[in-house]
Amino acid sequence: MNKNLRKELKQFYEAPKPLHKRAFFREMPMRPLHTWYIFWMQVRYISKWEWALSMAFLGIALIMSRYFDILALSVMIAMMPVLAASTVSESMRSVTYGMKELEMSARFSLKSIVLARMVVLGAVNLCLAVVFSILMQGEVLTSILILLVPYLFTAYAGLWVIRKIPGTEGIYFCMGISAAVSLFLIYFSLKKHISMTQDEFRPFWLAAVFILFCMNWKQGKKMIQQMDGSF
Numbered sequence: 001m002n003k004n005l006r007k008e009l010k011q012f013y014e015a016p017k018p019l020h021k022r023a024f025f026r027e028m029p030m031r032p033l034h035t036w037y038i039f040w041m042q043v044r045y046i047s048k049w050e051w052a053l054s055m056a057f058l059g060i061a062l063i064m065s066r067y068f069d070i071l072a073l074s075v076m077i078a079m080m081p082v083l084a085a086s087t088v089s090e091s092m093r094s095v096t097y098g099m100k101e102l103e104m105s106a107r108f109s110l111k112s113i114v115l116a117r118m119v120v121l122g123a124v125n126l127c128l129a130v131v132f133s134i135l136m137q138g139e140v141l142t143s144i145l146i147l148l149v150p151y152l153f154t155a156y157a158g159l160w161v162i163r164k165i166p167g168t169e170g171i172y173f174c175m176g177i178s179a180a181v182s183l184f185l186i187y188f189s190l191k192k193h194i195s196m197t198q199d200e201f202r203p204f205w206l207a208a209v210f211i212l213f214c215m216n217w218k219q220g221k222k223m224i225q226q227m228d229g230s231f
Contacts, residue, residue, distance in 0.1 A: 047093075080125075084154035089158070126148075142202050152213060159216065162174060
């Protein structure tokens, strides 16, 4: 096709310029959005399987605390890495399944969406840790700290893996890490069940939670910054 014919066809099929485009957008009512709205939208967006997993773990904790109180702590500690891995994979679902461009075209940025999703899931899992600690009928604060250590460690490892290995492969590695940590914690908690719950170890658990929280904050910040690039 010669250049003249191509130019004529382009002019013939060219779409007309829209009239009064700016006036249309100025007159179109825009619903005001608040900060809490994005959190509510993410609650509705989070997969039903994620909520089902949380409810299943809550049911397991209720059964263990009532009928198997000796093994309850070991089982609840082993569940925390799985919760952490599911939180990381669910939070990064937009990137993992190729929805990055779609959500970047929304009124909220992709970084805001992912951050809101992580906050929602983290708050839910923190509530679960509190409930687990109350069910164990021991020192609640010490129990919460003990449960948060494997959760934060697995979350940090999962964020690091997904940042280095984006896509479904990173999710598989994250799940593998959580399974390995859970198996190790079951063995360790059965051996050290009594000693690690003593109040004299509370400063150690508190320091571990603080350090791991800072590590997660730094890793999450790197993850958010990487979203400006290519995954």
